[in-house]
């Protein structure tokens with residue numbers, strides 16, 4: 001043993017935070033990735049929803065224009081950037097009553113989702129509820145805070161339980177389901193009666209194919225009163241700039257103010273050039289329409305090809321995914337697709353209710369989508 005080796009394990013190692021977090025499921029997919037990569041024409045990776053098309057030129061130019069940035073940005077962000085967030089929600093989604101004091105820029109929405117329970121002081125006495133099939137970071141954030149968790153879509157199943165934070169995600173990752181206005185209204189009422197903070201992850205609002213998603217901040221849902229409601233918005237998918245990390249929280253100014261008060265102590269601020277790029281991106285609808293048309297074509301081609309070989313498409317009205325089943329355990333379907341050089345995400349990554357589905361992203365290039373269609377026999 002080297003002389004300087006500690007006699008006991010370091011004190012930090014005794015309380016492993018990562019051990020309290022859910023298993024990182026993507027590691028299990030590695031062997032299927034290898035199988036798919038063995039295809040002579042290369043893998044078609046439809047397992048993750050990462051944009052591959054260029055960041056729109058208008059946004060790239062905005063980033064270049066703001067490249068000279070010697071001073072620190074502020075956590076609250078620039079007034080014009082926050083105003084662009086307000087204007088975008090009003091213009092595209094009919095949100096009324098939102099002011100800049102209800103908006104907070106964040107460094108991509110994932111960090112906000114993962115840190116919010118800790119930043120709002122939740123702990124072992126709190127219950128966090130999220131959808132039965134859900135983006136895994138809702139659970140990660142709750143576990144990091146040591147809060148209890150329940151994955152359910154049924155509010156009645158919660159009985160008299162006191163819920164501190166309830167997550168919605170419409171359009172949904174992974175299913176692409178869109179929650180109708182009357183359902184959203186019922187959830188808002190339920191949360192208000194119980195003093196539950198409703199947090200709605202709306203990062204796919206602009207990615208809709210067969211129905212029109214509605215923000216919980218819309219007056220038809222919340223009556224124009226944002227008390228107790230926060231939404232999470234992201235430009236990653238809308239504007240092909242996941243690499244810039246541009247997102248924001250919008251809703252109850254009291255909740256935004258508390259997050260701001262904590263986050264400014266932690267240096268969690270969006271870089272200045274990104275704030276400028278985000279403003280320009282939010283003010284421009286043209287690139288969104290172009291990208292929407294691209295995704296619509298890819299989605300139609302893949303949907304047709306999967307249906308032709310006997311897959312059933314469930315939900316999938318919006319977001320960037322097809323939620324597919326062949327009526328068999330998801331890992332069998334993942335294997336069947338991997339043998340054809342196609343990588344999909346198993347539905348059980350998102351909750352046990354997904355054990356007979358796979359999630360297929362249509363964020364791959366036209367060339368790769370055409371290869372998948374050919375391999376499926378189209």
Ligand SMILES: Cc1ncc(COP(=O)(O)O)c(C=O)c1O
Pocket residue numbers: 049108109110111135169172173201203233234235236242246247
């Ligand atoms: C439902 C959902 N929320 C949040 C995110 C995170 O997006 P970002 O951190 O790029 O804003 C994703 C990314 O795929 C997502 O699917």
